[in-house]
Amino acid sequence: MGVKEYFLRSLAKKYGFTDSVEYIEALGKIGTEAEVPFPTDLAPMAGRMFTRGVFTQMAIQPNLDWVLPYWAVRQYDPHDASFIPRMTWVQFNLTQRNWTAVGLPGSTREVVVDPRGWVTPWFEGWSLDTWLDYEGKMLYPSREKECRQRQVENLPLVTTVFDQPDFRFELETFVTKIDGIESVLVRATVANKTSRTISPALYFSVRPFNPEGASLVKSIEALDDRTLAINGSLGVQFHTPPQRIHCSDGHDGDCAFYRSIEQTRTSIKDEAGLANAYAMYPLRLEAGQEQDFVCIATVRPEKITANKATRLRAFDYHDMRADAKAVWREKLHQGMNLELPDKAMTDQFYLCKNHLMLADDGDSITPGPMTYHHYWFRDSAYMITALDRMGLHIDARRKLMDYPHRQLSDGFFQSQPGEWDSAGQAIWTLVEHFRITGDRPFLEKMFVPLVRGGQWIVRTRKKQKAAGPTKGLLPPGFSAEHFGPNDFYYWDDFWGLAGLRDVSRAGEVLGKRDTWVTFEREAEHFLEDIRESLRLVEHRLGKEVMPAGPYRRIDCGMIGSIAALYPLRLLDPFDPLITNSLEALHECCMFENGFFSQMIHAGINMYLTLHIAHCHLLRRETRAWPLIKYVLGKATSVGTWPEAIHPATGGGCMGDGMHLWAAADWLLTLRDLLLFEDGDHLVLTPAPLYDWFEWGNHFEVNDAPTHFGVVSFRVEGREGDVVLNLDAAWRQAPLKIEWNLPFPIGEALVDGKPVNVNDTRILVPGGTREVRVKRV
Numbered sequence: 001m002g003v004k005e006y007f008l009r010s011l012a013k014k015y016g017f018t019d020s021v022e023y024i025e026a027l028g029k030i031g032t033e034a035e036v037p038f039p040t041d042l043a044p045m046a047g048r049m050f051t052r053g054v055f056t057q058m059a060i061q062p063n064l065d066w067v068l069p070y071w072a073v074r075q076y077d078p079h080d081a082s083f084i085p086r087m088t089w090v091q092f093n094l095t096q097r098n099w100t101a102v103g104l105p106g107s108t109r110e111v112v113v114d115p116r117g118w119v120t121p122w123f124e125g126w127s128l129d130t131w132l133d134y135e136g137k138m139l140y141p142s143r144e145k146e147c148r149q150r151q152v153e154n155l156p157l158v159t160t161v162f163d164q165p166d167f168r169f170e171l172e173t174f175v176t177k178i179d180g181i182e183s184v185l186v187r188a189t190v191a192n193k194t195s196r197t198i199s200p201a202l203y204f205s206v207r208p209f210n211p212e213g214a215s216l217v218k219s220i221e222a223l224d225d226r227t228l229a230i231n232g233s234l235g236v237q238f239h240t241p242p243q244r245i246h247c248s249d250g251h252d253g254d255c256a257f258y259r260s261i262e263q264t265r266t267s268i269k270d271e272a273g274l275a276n277a278y279a280m281y282p283l284r285l286e287a288g289q290e291q292d293f294v295c296i297a298t299v300r301p302e303k304i305t306a307n308k309a310t311r312l313r314a315f316d317y318h319d320m321r322a323d324a325k326a327v328w329r330e331k332l333h334q335g336m337n338l339e340l341p342d343k344a345m346t347d348q349f350y351l352c353k354n355h356l357m358l359a360d361d362g363d364s365i366t367p368g369p370m371t372y373h374h375y376w377f378r379d380s381a382y383m384i385t386a387l388d389r390m391g392l393h394i395d396a397r398r399k400l401m402d403y404p405h406r407q408l409s410d411g412f413f414q415s416q417p418g419e420w421d422s423a424g425q426a427i428w429t430l431v432e433h434f435r436i437t438g439d440r441p442f443l444e445k446m447f448v449p450l451v452r453g454g455q456w457i458v459r460t461r462k463k464q465k466a467a468g469p470t471k472g473l474l475p476p477g478f479s480a481e482h483f484g485p486n487d488f489y490y491w492d493d494f495w496g497l498a499g500l501r502d503v504s505r506a507g508e509v510l511g512k513r514d515t516w517v518t519f520e521r522e523a524e525h526f527l528e529d530i531r532e533s534l535r536l537v538e539h540r541l542g543k544e545v546m547p548a549g550p551y552r553r554i555d556c557g558m559i560g561s562i563a564a565l566y567p568l569r570l571l572d573p574f575d576p577l578i579t580n581s582l583e584a585l586h587e588c589c590m591f592e593n594g595f596f597s598q599m600i601h602a603g604i605n606m607y608l609t610l611h612i613a614h615c616h617l618l619r620r621e622t623r624a625w626p627l628i629k630y631v632l633g634k635a636t637s638v639g640t641w642p643e644a645i646h647p648a649t650g651g652g653c654m655g656d657g658m659h660l661w662a663a664a665d666w667l668l669t670l671r672d673l674l675l676f677e678d679g680d681h682l683v684l685t686p687a688p689l690y691d692w693f694e695w696g697n698h699f700e701v702n703d704a705p706t707h708f709g710v711v712s713f714r715v716e717g718r719e720g721d722v723v724l725n726l727d728a729a730w731r732q733a734p735l736k737i738e739w740n741l742p743f744p745i746g747e748a749l750v751d752g753k754p755v756n757v758n759d760t761r762i763l764v765p766g767g768t769r770e771v772r773v774k775r776v
Contacts, residue, residue, distance in 0.1 A: 053090035056213035071096035092213040097652030110369035116141040117160035121297040182299040191290035216273030222266035233301035239294040242279035250274030335391025351639030352663040368656025377422035386664035411456035424495030431502035454503035469550035472529030491560030593630035603644025733766035
């Protein structure tokens with residue numbers, strides 16, 4: 001018996017859960033026993049999630065008459081498709097994990113806005129809700145079936161609108177700096193739609209809940225008629241003094257129960273963490289009139305000082321709004337821009353571009369504002385590459401310059417222990433930055449960390465010496481959770497192989513011949529071991545296909561193996577391993593036109609759907625389009641996707657409700673839908689749609705970075721022909737430009753000269769400026 005087993009059994013005997021020990025011990029035997037049973041760095045996050053889930057269950061069950069968040073209203077309603085029975089002690093949002101974020105470029109914190117306008121200013125903290133009392137009937141946004149939510153001009157300014165027969169109730173939320181302090185502003189507007197005078201009452205309310213679950217609020221105090229302290233920190237400021245403030249606790253119940261009382265309580269303490277409060281404004285609106293009130297909350301807990309509270313209220317809302325829009329508008333139009341015939345696709349491009357910039361924490365980037373506000377090399381590989389391919393090279397470089405500080409002494413680029421894919425991901429992302437920018441000094445700075453990372457891959461994979469399907473592979477590990485329990489994963493191996501290939505390429509570029517040759521040879525040997533493993537898998541399964549790992553059957557975990565094509569380009573697009581694996585995914589792992597994961601995510605995954613679509617793009621197949629359109633249709637009205645979508649409710653059911661790996665993959669997909677590199681060729685419109693090229697339609701791409709340089713082009717459909725205009729600043733022009741069209745080409749003029757054509761595809765020299773083609 002090992003030390004860990006002895007310690008576990010001793011605890012079990014002491015606390016009386018000996019019956020559970022065998023299950024705990026057996027848990028580590030599912031899959032393949034690994035050096036690291038679980039990424040221990042994630043244990044605090046998992047522990048907090050579990051304990052908060054228990055608290056949430058206990059807090060909500062006896063308080064179903066409270067004003068609860070939108071997700072809880074639906075999840076606790078037995079008449080709703082989102083209802084979940086409660087056999088376990090744990091409860092949190094599992095059916096409506098959808099939210100968006102507002103914030104400032106480069107800030108390390110974002111403010112979360114839920115689908116009904118609840119605002120969570122502090123990370124995993126309390127929320128600010130807004131109600132309306134109209135002629136004795138309460139409008140609680142979280143209980144409303146319908147609303148309209150959007151981002152103003154595709155920028156991080158969120159409006160949530162509730163239209164009623166007699167009035168319009170609108171919330172607008174954005175983040176700005178007031179006197180140097182990051183603050184979120186929430187404006188509530190009530191507009192009278194009738195021809196008579198109405199007198200509603202507006203309430204701002206502090207709630208001990210957020211879009212994930214409960215949040216501890218142990219004290220609320222009105223410091224003056226316009227300031228609430230929450231948990232001892234500066235909390236909410238009211239731009240205009242409310243008529244009444246009232247605080248309540250878990251014992252007395254929701255402050256909403258006490259709207260008509262005359263004697264109010266302006267402070268409360270509640271060790272159970274269920275303190276809540278409201279501030280009330282009576283309104284009088286003539287026919288057609290509207291009125292608004294603004295409240296302010298700091299993005300982080302701030303120390304209370306009277307001077308600071310006063311300064312935070314000294315602003316002009318319209319000036320702040322205009323400044324916030326100007327900051328984001330300038331940021332949005334940096335780098336690559338595009339215009340497509342499909343406006344929804346264009347809007348989603350700009351929404352995702354803004355979302356990706358929101359995820360920018362300066363020296364790092366995180367895949368979500370709440371659940372996933374943590375660092376992974378895995379997510380960053382896609383997100384930083386998306387920054388680079390959008391032309392945001394300074395932002396990408398800043399994060400990559402921190403990579404050597406994340407490297408262990410043995411050369412491993414570690415996100416979490418036991419996640420072996422991170423080594424290759426870090427190397428690939430670093431070298432891809434060089435490929436897209438041509439920044440040789442950057443590559444020189446990173447050369448030693450690259451070599452050390454490559455050496456770690458070589459040493460680690462060679463530990464698997466025994467003959468068989470795992471020989472020469474990286475060891476078993478947890479890897480990406482959507483693959484399943486600890487095991488040998490081809491995903492890890494393909495990333496490791498890409499890492500060795502790219503260290504070799506770095507050596508070649510920098511004239512380091514020994515590095516170039518050594519790692520090229522190591523990459524060849526690694527590829528041989530992977531192919532030999534896959535040959536043994538073919539013998540076992542009777543099919544040339546890439547499951548998740550050498551001992552797995554065909555299941556949804558094999559989604560990781562297609563990384564060999566996208567994004568890594570290790571195998572030819574038409575290699576039978578790729579072709580058969582794509583077919584297997586389509587046959588057994590799809591829900592409608594989305595990839596359905598049965599491993600942990602247990603839902604329709606948007607970014608993994610785009611991985612399949614991307615493989616079809618690289619194969620020049622219009623089969624990508626149903627998947628791309630499906631993903632677009634699953635975006636929320638503010639352009640976000642959760643990590644996984646519930647097939648029945650359509651709401652998020654896994655991970656962060658604003659998943660920024662998904663946003664990055666949308667940007668990467670649209671970019672490659674329009675142009676991508678294929679060796680020494682530049683490929684344009686690999687899977688063209690006919691209607692994009694019809695008379696009167698046009699589409700264009702501006703300032704798109706490529707491995708060859710920065711490219712802009714415009715395609716215009718005319719009555720008898722289609723015209724392509726190219727404008728590029730080449731570092732090194734491609735040997736050929738391949739342009740794919742959705743119809744057979746009758747004749748073509750390249751810079752005014754006739755050329756031979758081949759059905760629906762035309763190859764032109766790299767320096768071409770204009771191509772005109774006629775349909776057959």
